[in-house]
Amino acid sequence: MENLLVVSNLILWVLVIGLGVTVLALARQVGVLYERIAPAGALMVLQGPAVGELAPQFELEAVSGETILLGGLSQAKKSTLLFFLSPTCPVCNTLIPILKSIQRSESAWLDIVFASDGDLGTQKAFITKKDITSFPYVLSPQLGMAYQVAKLPFAVLVDEHGVIRAKGLTNNREHLESLFSAMEQGVSSIQEFMSNRQQGAA
Amino acid sequence: MLASVPTLDPIVVLIANYSMALLFGLASYGKLSEFRVFCVTLEEYQLIPVQLVTTVAVAVTGLELLISVGACWQPTAQSAMFSASVLLTIYGFAIAINLMRGRRDIDCGCTGPARRQLLSGWLLIRNVGLIVIAFIGASVPSERALTASDIVLLALALIAVMALYAAINQLMVNAPRLDALDSIMDAR
Structure with missing residues (x-):
């Protein structure tokens, strides 16, 4: 019985570490994803004369x-x-x-x-x-x-x-x-x- | 040393000590590796006069290094843990003051300037968690001889703690990026 507890404990440790590392990897991938899908373009500003209008002279x-x-x-x-x-x-x-x-x-x-x-x-x-x-x-x-x-x-x-x-x-x-x-x-x-x-x- | 501090199993205290040692070791390494950038980060907090920035930066980095080394050695571990909680409290106030000023877009500088991490309320919660760990590390352990399996347990726990800490930090790095995306979507 004691042996079983020790073994199960070790297995659980391995699983916990495995999960921790997996969560870290996922968080990093999400971070990369956010960076990739962020619009690369200039941030549009809504104030002032609109695009398509004549520029003020x-x-x-x-x-x-x-x-x-x-x-x-x-x-x-x-x-x-x-x-x-x-x-x-x-x-x-x-x-x-x-x-x-x-x-x-x-x-x-x-x-x-x-x-x-x-x-x-x-x-x-x-x-x-x-x-x-x-x-x-x-x-x-x-x-x-x-x-x-x-x-x-x-x-x-x-x-x-x-x-x-x-x-x-x-x-x-x-x-x-x-x-x-x-x-x-x-x-x-x-x-x-x-x-x-x-x-x-x- | 302090009778009022509760006693815990020595392995719990050891895990807390070594986790803090790793944390502060990595933090001071990050600051040392890009010291000039860390000085600018500190200046951006706008809490100390510009002339003192370098001195304070040296002091902070040195103290973190001392805590890291002190936490690994039994006779100094308790004082290292108390210093750590004081330092974390000061950081917490520095962050809170800037959050109240609305300066969310400055870098935290927590793990060194290499990874840009903006200020947020989550950092305060994280600091409270770290202070709790520091207090666990400062408590006097009960008498029990450590065996080889304790060392294995310590190593396993440290790996798990570091992975978890890195994951939490990464999520805090991600959060402002998601907010930025959201605000662009809303602006459409």
Whole structure:
């Protein structure tokens, strides 16, 4: 009888450890799953002018002195990526090299415009430090208000006809690229695309 | 040492001691391996002046290491367990204060910064559980000679405890990811 108890106890220990390890493995798999199915795209923001509407028109003087026209028919027949940033936003800083490489590879159809507001001296020092002097850089609180930008970095993609094609909070390269794919696929955001696809599959 | 502390079978106390030794050993290893990141994590708690962050980070990591070593040695085990419960209580308050401030999106820094774990109420419950284990480890065991089978039992129990602890931690890491997914679904 005592032998049986010892043996059964040992078997139970093995089973308990086995179950513990199984639960751990399952929890890890669930974690990976959550990460995989999280939408890769820019987080759509519902405030401000909607996708599909005409972009508000602005005529602004860039930091460099040139006049920048935003919204309306593009004379260069190009789309515009309006990128809202601030020198004090760390995520914005990490995106600047990515935006530079996007401008190089997509210059055939895309212009990138940086938008910010605040002290001119700080902004000029920032532009020089980040080596983005070749980009149009506008300072306009009105522009941010027109798009109701609440969080940075925020990007708006406007096509050559002045229509907003995609917009959202962009924290990394995938988010920026999701704006371009949203425009290509004619949806307002990757979230909408995913939801359409799910409904189609159902 | 303390007559008021209840007596338990020595193996129960030993399991509690070694579990805490493992826990604090892993925690201090995680902090040491990425010490700079841990300093930033500590700073994010916004409870101590910035100038003191490095000093406190060194103290916390050193204390965790001491507890880990002290828990394995019978004469120091009880003081190690009491220090552990004090440290866990302080952590609990630090987390609770930040939860009340609404700063849920900072990293816990619990098992070192390698695995990002956001603050949540579950961490407080986990800490209470750990403090209970520390108190079990601090109690004076009854007199009984340990045999070889006790050592086997200790080893088996430690494996089970670690697997369970890792699983609970993983679930707490998962929870905010699920919340994030839910909020995106709701926003549609």
